[in-house]
Amino acid sequence: MIAVVLPAAGAGERFKSKPTDLPKQFLGLAGRPIYLWALSTFAAHNSIDKIVVVVPDGSLDTVRVEISNVLPKYAHKISVTAGGSTRQHSVHNGLEHLSALDAHPDYVLVHDAARPLITSALIDSVILSVTKHGASTVAMQVTDTIKRAKDNIVGDTLDRSELVQIQTPQAGRFDWMLDAHRKARAENFSTTDDSTILEYGGHKVHIVAGSPYNLKITNPEDLLLCHSLAQLIDKSS
Ligand code: CTP
Ligand code: MG
Numbered sequence: 001m002i003a004v005v006l007p008a009a010g011a012g013e014r015f016k017s018k019p020t021d022l023p024k025q026f027l028g029l030a031g032r033p034i035y036l037w038a039l040s041t042f043a044a045h046n047s048i049d050k051i052v053v054v055v056p057d058g059s060l061d062t063v064r065v066e067i068s069n070v071l072p073k074y075a076h077k078i079s080v081t082a083g084g085s086t087r088q089h090s091v092h093n094g095l096e097h098l099s100a101l102d103a104h105p106d107y108v109l110v111h112d113a114a115r116p117l118i119t120s121a122l123i124d125s126v127i128l129s130v131t132k133h134g135a136s137t138v139a140m141q142v143t144d145t146i147k148r149a150k151d152n153i154v155g156d157t158l159d160r161s162e163l164v165q166i167q168t169p170q171a172g173r174f175d176w177m178l179d180a181h182r183k184a185r186a187e188n189f190s191t192t193d194d195s196t197i198l199e200y201g202g203h204k205v206h207i208v209a210g211s212p213y214n215l216k217i218t219n220p221e222d223l224l225l226c227h228s229l230a231q232l233i234d235k236s237s
Contacts, residue, residue, distance in 0.1 A: 002127060003050040003105035003174065004042045005094035008035040008063075008113030009083020011056075014218050023056065024217055025113045030230040034217060035063075036070060037116030037230075042109075043074035045123050050105060052094040053113070054083040088190055088197070092181045099178055107131060108177050109169040110194045114217045117229055123169070125208045130171035135203040137171070137195035138210040139164040167210040170194040176203055 012024035025035040032040075035053065042048050055063045060080055068075045081097045083090030091110055098105055107130050111118060122138065129136040142163040148155040170193060172180075177194065180201025184190070191197060195205045213233075217223050 001049045001103060001105045002047055002107045002109065003052070003098050004048055004169075005091055005098070005108060005110045006035070006039060006042070006051060006053045006113050007083065007087055007090040007094065007110070009054045009056050009090040010087065010114070012114075015220060015223075017220075024223070026059070027223065029116055029223065029226055032070065033066070034116050034223075034226075035113040036066070038111055038113055038118050039067070039078070040071060041118050041120060042111070042123065043071055043078060045120055047127055048109075048123070049077060050098065050101070051078045052097050053078060053080045054090045054094045055080060057082045086190065087192060088181075088184070091194060092185060095174075095178045095181055098174070105174045107171060108174045109171040110177075111169040112216055115168060115214055116217070116226055117213045117215070117233065118169070119211070119213075122208075122211065122214060126169045126171050129206050129208045130173075133204070133206040134176060135172045135195075135198045135205045136208055137193075137198075137205050138167040138169055138214065139207045140167065140210040140212070141165075164207065165210075166193055166195060167214050167216070168193070170198070170205075172198050172203065176201055 008025045015024040026033050042051050064080050067078055081093055084093055109126055126136055142160050142165055146158045146163060180197045184197050184200055189200055198205050213229055215222060
């Protein structure tokens with residue numbers, strides 16, 4: 001059994017112009033909330049048996065209702081649970097929710113709800129990699145020159161051939177991912193992604209080639225880009 005944790009409990013501070021604005025994952029992208037894009041793609045994927053959407057405490061009911069209205073065909077395989085104060089905490093909550101089920105998943109994929117344009121083909125590649133290696137992440141070769149910088153002055157140039165840009169999904173054997181998260185929590189280790197958590201748990205994380213379309217909506221310009229890409233995707237499908 002393969003499960004997905006979709007962290008969607010962030011406040012979206014870098015995106016917001018006012019602290020009271022809705023978190024970015026609940027804003028509209030071509031007619032539906034951003035988090036529903038990735039959720040719909042995972043829900044419609046034949047190899048995905050279970051999805052946990054992790055949302056802010058106050059949004060649990062709204063999101064449950066929205067999912068049963070918009071994705072009635074798949075609602076049986078989707079649960080909604082509350083997140084925590086960091087992404088790591090939210091993902092851990094999602095994993096503990098899965099571990100409380102009667103049947104544990106064999107593998108779990110963790111995907112940012114803020115990356116709406118994930119494709120079924122990329123999910124296939126991640127599943128192929130994680131079922132072979134046990135721990136995987138999507139990543140892209142870096143194409144720009146990357147330098148260190150301090151006080152607005154550039155310094156050393158890093159060797160681009162050794163650098164990758166990490167995306168999600170990040171995936172692992174479920175027991176590896178859960179144990180690594182529990183260890184990180186117990187030892188106060190904090191990081192922003194699950195490939196680092198898997199490494200912390202002692203696992204080699206294999207790379208799956210990502211795509212520039214699988215971008216994360218972080219700042220308002222990213223939503224504009226996704227709007228254009230979503231229209232192109234609509235026209236081509
Ligand atoms: N996330 C989460 N719980 C948190 C923080 C983040 O579930 N406490 C989720 C976000 O909702 C998002 C994903 O993790 O889908 C990636 O995080 P990021 O892009 O950093 O989103 P935010 O933390 O919401 O944004 P910011 O860092 O600008 O506040
Ligand atoms: Mg964040």
